[in-house]
Amino acid sequence: MPVSTTADGRKVWQRRTTGRQWAIWAGWFAFVVLLVWCWELMTRTTIWAFVYDAPRQISDLGNRMFPPRWSYIDRLIWPLWDTINIASLGTLLGIFIAVPIAFCAARNTTPSLYILRPIALFIIVASRSINSLIWALLLVSIIGPGLLAGIIAIGLRSIGFIGKLLYEAIEEIDESQVEAVRATGANGMQVLDYGIVPQVLPAFFGITVFRWDINIRESTILGLVGAGGIGLQLQSSLNTLAWPQVSLILLLILGTVLVSEWVSAKVRHAVI
Amino acid sequence: MASVPPVAGRRWRRPPVLIKDRNTRWIVYGGLLIYLALAMSTVDVNWQRVADGLERGMRFINGFLQPDFTSRSTDIYRGLIESLTMTLTSTVVGVLISIPIGIGAARNIAPPVIYYICRSIIAISRTFQEVIIAIFFVVMFGFGPFAGFLTLAFSTIGFLGKLLAEDIEDIDEAQAEAIRATGASFMQLINYGVQPQVMPRLIGLSLYRLDINFRESAVIGIVGAGGIGATLNVAISRYEYDSAGAVLLIIIGIVMLAEYSSSYVRKWVQ
Secondary structure, three states: OOEEEOOOOOEEEOOOOHHHHHHHHHHHHHHHHHHHHHHHHHHHHOOHHHHHOHHHHHHHHHHHHOOOOHHHHHHOHHHHHHHHHHHHHHHHHHHHHHHHHHHHHOOOOOOOOOOHHHHHHHHHHHHHHOOHHHHHHHHHHHHOOOHHHHHHHHHHHHHHHHHHHHHHHHHOOOHHHHHHHHHOOOOHHHHHHHHHHHHHHHHHHHHHHHHHHHHHHHHOOHHHHOOOOHHHHHHHHHHOOOHHHHHHHHHHHHHHHHHHHHHHHHHHHHHO | OOOOOOOOOOOOOOOOOOOOOHHHHHHHHHHHHHHHHHHHHHOOOOHHHHHHHHHHHHHHHHHHHOOOOOOOHHHHHHHHHHHHHHHHHHHHHHHHHHHHHHHHOOOOOOOHHHHHHHHHHHHHHHHOOHHHHHHHHHHHHOOOHHHHHHHHHHHHHHHHHHHHHHHHHOOOHHHHHHHHHOOOOHHHHHHHHHHHHHHHHHHHHHHHHHHHHHHHHHHHHHHOOOOHHHHHHHHHHOOOHHHHHHHHHHHHHHHHHHHHHHHHHHHHHO
């Protein structure tokens, strides 16, 4: 038992043995050393004069941004419509690719456990680890700037998200319903249609609307790399240092995000 | 199963999936179809440019399959070190700041004034994407990983603060009540009544945020906040798809590693 003896010979209970206590202390010490080392590496190229100058920059920026240039709004309506379209069509594209991948990745519906399943899981991880902005950067350089690059970027990023959540939902279904449908002599497609799909459909709609909501957020910035939408306006305003326009665009993005969040919460509430 | 009498000319039909009422169903589906048609018709695609791009797309796929780690290895190495150090420091700082804010934003232990202050801090931090925050920090603090560090720490606060506050609101009140009944001070209440209940989840969430911060560090480099995103941006704008493929594979590998090890750590903690 972890006890220590005090100077006058009494025994005192401790939570941990001395060795364990030292090990924990050494662990924390190593962690702090690692942290300090990382900090040193990271700030090696930092120009501290700019950092000390920051308060002045912040107040300067605040002054420049403050009255948003409201008259700019009529140039933002079409880009906003484009942004919403990028999100919706991208989500649709993502669904079309993600659904078959999810069925291949789920342990209980996959056609081949050792070949197709690992491939499907790799596609899901690859799509999830790369942000839609990076996909957009790549696609703009491949197929040129425009809405199409944005739609495909959003779609590619959505595959991982929808695929992962959907295949987890498929793995959690009630097997007895599938068994019952199979017992009627249904073939594979019929088992899928009557036994599995009805069970995952509510989850599927919930996931889709949730992803649509996230995609609205992400599509607002895709224009920064040239993939269409309101981000294009943001980029050009930033490049010309037109800060009153930037603040108007940010307000508009905020409003759009709040509305899409509200819609998605309503739909998910109705579905689940 | 309910027996359906065999009425001539009537067949069993599948019940509708979501919306039971026929008229609402038609309105909703019709509305969606009209919206899709409108959306599709306003997408203006330059097919000529897309066709020209296909050859480049093939080169990208080739570059992804035969990545070139060597010719840009110093850039990749520097970007990776910046990303990793930025990720670790920003996560630790973000977690340290988000703990008091999370405690303050829990309705059941914080007084109303502090509750509203902390909730608004969380709301501000969660509103905008990392990239937009990064643009502002780059303007304020200059180019480089320091701006990226601030961006990631700032968004960590909103993410962890919110989830931690929700977690604290869900704790078992009986344990906190028992500690309170012994005459414990506020700090002792947090230490003995709340912390043991939320600690496993806090560790899990911090690891998850570490993973997110690494992924985001690859993005904010595009707007000048340092990290491997800058390397990637340079590689893509020079059409060096084999180097870009190498960077992407490194990102995917590290994310997979992080996901695998964090699931292991979470199992060990709980």
